[in-house]
Amino acid sequence: MSLPYETVIGVETHVELATRSKMFCPCSATWFGAPANSLVCPVCLGLPGALPVPNRRAIELAMTAGLALHCEVPAHTKFDRKNYLYPDLPKGYQISQYDLPLNVSGWLALDTPDGPKRVRIRRAHLEEDTATSKHGEGYALIDFNRSGVPLLEIVSEPDLRSADEAVAYVQALREILVFAGVSEMRLEEGAGRFDVNVSIRFTEDGEVRWPPQSEIKNLNSYAAIREAVPHEAERLWRSWRDGGELRMRTGKITVGWSPERRETFLQRSKEEVEDYRYFPDPDLVSFTPSRETVERLRASLPELPGDRRARFARVYALSDYDARVLVADRALADYFEAAVKASTRDPKQIANWVTGEVRRRMKDAGDGAGVPFPPEQLAALVELVASGEVSGSAAKEVFGDMWTTRRPPSEIVRAKGLTQVSDEGAIAAAVDAVLAENAKAVADYRAGNARALGALVGQVRKRTGGKANLSVVNRVLAERIARGEATR
Amino acid sequence: MPIDRRTVVHAADLARIALTDAEVERFTGQLSVVLDAVARLAEVDTSAIPPSASTLPLRNVERDDEPRPGLGAEEALANAPRGGRDGEFFRVQEVLQER
Numbered sequence: 211m212s213l214p215y216e217t218v219i220g221v222e223t224h225v226e227l228a229t230r231s232k233m234f235c236p237c238s239a240t241w242f243g244a245p246a247n248s249l250v251c252p253v254c255l256g257l258p259g260a261l262p263v264p265n266r267r268a269i270e271l272a273m274t275a276g277l278a279l280h281c282e283v284p285a286h287t288k289f290d291r292k293n294y295l296y297p298d299l300p301k302g303y304q305i306s307q308y309d310l311p312l313n314v315s316g317w318l319a320l321d322t323p324d325g326p327k328r329v330r331i332r333r334a335h336l337e338e339d340t341a342t343s344k345h346g347e348g349y350a351l352i353d354f355n356r357s358g359v360p361l362l363e364i365v366s367e368p369d370l371r372s373a374d375e376a377v378a379y380v381q382a383l384r385e386i387l388v389f390a391g392v393s394e395m396r397l398e399e400g401a402g403r404f405d406v407n408v409s410i411r412f413t414e415d416g417e418v419r420w421p422p423q424s425e426i427k428n429l430n431s432y433a434a435i436r437e438a439v440p441h442e443a444e445r446l447w448r449s450w451r452d453g454g455e456l457r458m459r460t461g462k463i464t465v466g467w468s469p470e471r472r473e474t475f476l477q478r479s480k481e482e483v484e485d486y487r488y489f490p491d492p493d494l495v496s497f498t499p500s501r502e503t504v505e506r507l508r509a510s511l512p513e514l515p516g517d518r519r520a521r522f523a524r525v526y527a528l529s530d531y532d533a534r535v536l537v538a539d540r541a542l543a544d545y546f547e548a549a550v551k552a553s554t555r556d557p558k559q560i561a562n563w564v565t566g567e568v569r570r571r572m573k574d575a576g577d578g579a580g581v582p583f584p585p586e587q588l589a590a591l592v593e594l595v596a597s598g599e600v601s602g603s604a605a606k607e608v609f610g611d612m613w614t615t616r617r618p619p620s621e622i623v624r625a626k627g628l629t630q631v632s633d634e635g636a637i638a639a640a641v642d643a644v645l646a647e648n649a650k651a652v653a654d655y656r657a658g659n660a661r662a663l664g665a666l667v668g669q670v671r672k673r674t675g676g677k678a679n680l681s682v683v684n685r686v687l688a689e690r691i692a693r694g695e696a697t698r
Numbered sequence: 699m700p701i702d703r704r705t706v707v708h709a710a711d712l713a714r715i716a717l718t719d720a721e722v723e724r725f726t727g728q729l730s731v732v733l734d735a736v737a738r739l740a741e742v743d744t745s746a747i748p749p750s751a752s753t754l755p756l757r758n759v760e761r762d763d764e765p766r767p768g769l770g771a772e773e774a775l776a777n778a779p780r781g782g783r784d785g786e787f788f789r790v791q792e793v794l795q796e797r
Binding site for chain 1: 708711713714748751752754756757758759760761762763764765766768769770771774775784785786787788789790791792795
């Protein structure tokens with residue numbers, strides 16, 4: 211059933227940049243899990259007289275993100291103070307960028323069920339993160355470790371039309387930023403947060419109506435976006451239909467999302483409209499990106515996920531699914547490509563290992579674990595299977611051994627005696643013996659019971675110690691039975 | 699450039715300063731005088747001067763991304779006001795967000 215209104219969505223994404231130190235001071239930016247208030251200095255504590263100095267790497271990462279999102283780099287940019295009072299903001303203002311952001315007017319390509327779509331990016335600017343708070347009964351505990359960590363805020367135009375599309379957008383955005391090395395964007399560590407602007411548009415009395423939006427603040431997971439967006443859109447629709455608050459107001463409101471109660475709640479109404487009194491930060495000087503820097507960053511931009519997926523499908527003849535799974539993880543995609551380069555076999559065979567066993571093992575090993583052996587060894591294993599030296603099932607065993615012992619596959623095959631017997635003579639002898647002993651199964655098979663063949667194959671395998679090459683066994687069996695038929 | 703009571707009340711609210719009615723009255727007059735004094739800058743002809751965000755003759759001041767140890771928790775927390783420390787945290791009054 212289709213809704214009586216269209217949902218119009220724009221997303222503001224905050225991501226922490228992958229720097230080692232903070233935005234304006236040399237304190238470590240690796241705040242997650244650090245003892246409270248251990249990574250602080252006069253600058254990020256907002257002590258009087260402390261002076262901020264921008265982190266070059268943070269600026270370059272922010273520019274890299276802009277280039278990956280097809281943004282324009284302005285001739286000049288600067289930092290401004292955004293003034294508001296809150297316990298997690300020690301200076302009483304946040305250093306951000308107001309009218310001259312580092313990146314403007316970009317776009318991101320999105321695959322939607324209705325075909326490809328471009329989501330326009332209005333701007334992407336640099337700012338500093340706030341401290342973290344833990345809330346108690348009537349008080350809050352503040353930890354300034356996160357205060358001053360570089361943050362990139364990426365603002366989309368209201369080009370998204372459903373919660374699913376919004377989620378697809380943030381997933382695509384995350385993929386690009388992780389690929390470009392801009393951010394690790396670990397959502398579970400709060401390194402990516404979303405403010406989602408939701409409004410509804412509909413026709414009433416022959417007129418298109420588009421009442422003011424709600425901004426849902428601080429969503430931190432895809433699941434939260436998926437739930438909060440339709441909830442708020444429906445709330446807005448009911449409010450309009452029942453003559454509620456939406457009929458009265460002329461500006462946007464800010465709401466929060468309670469995952470426990472699964473509903474939004476009002477944070478700030480129009481009367482308390484934000485008044486940030488932005489002005490240029492007098493402690494910081496303006497910034498003019500040089501041509502050389504821009505070109506250097508552009509040149510070092512890696513191939514982006516969408517392009518890489520298309521190339522994988524085209525060059526390696528992979529399915530869309532395989533290309534997607536591989537490209538979802540840059541390290542995995544690089545590993546796959548290195549293994550393909552080291553192999554003369556069909557890349558699909560390499561892909562099967564990487565998307566299957568390799569990924570499964572990596573998942574079991576936990577976060578951050580890589581493949582314990584070089585890609586050339588995976589290529590060697592594929593070669594052993596493709597040449598018929600080991601069977602598919604034995605190859606799995608070899609793979610498991612490679613993972614734990616890191617020994618080359620050929621060595622494991624030799625040590626464990628896993629070489630499969632492909633020698634026709636040996637297999638034919640076994641087949642003849644089995645046929646002689648299993649006249650009934652042969653007769654059953656001839657009578658049309660195809661399953662009887664399986665039993666015969668099993669017998670041959672057993673006779674050869676499980677090492678007979680199955681494709682040879684099948685062929686020889688079929689030949690012998692057919693010949694037996696002919697000579698009868 | 700006279701300003702009205704509402705602007706003064708709003709500014710005080712943004713700065714979290716509690717003003718009595720008498721103070722609002724007094725500051726409304728005083729702030730108007732201050733603004734008038736500053737507004738004289740508008741008389742200067744700036745049509746030939748490019749806009750600038752900073753008066754410093756500097757650009758692109760940056761530092762390398764090299765982490766260095768800061769104050770550490772003990773020294774940092776030594777600045778907390780009385781009752782403003784709770785273990786390794788700064789303790790503040792709750793700010794209610796949800797209504």
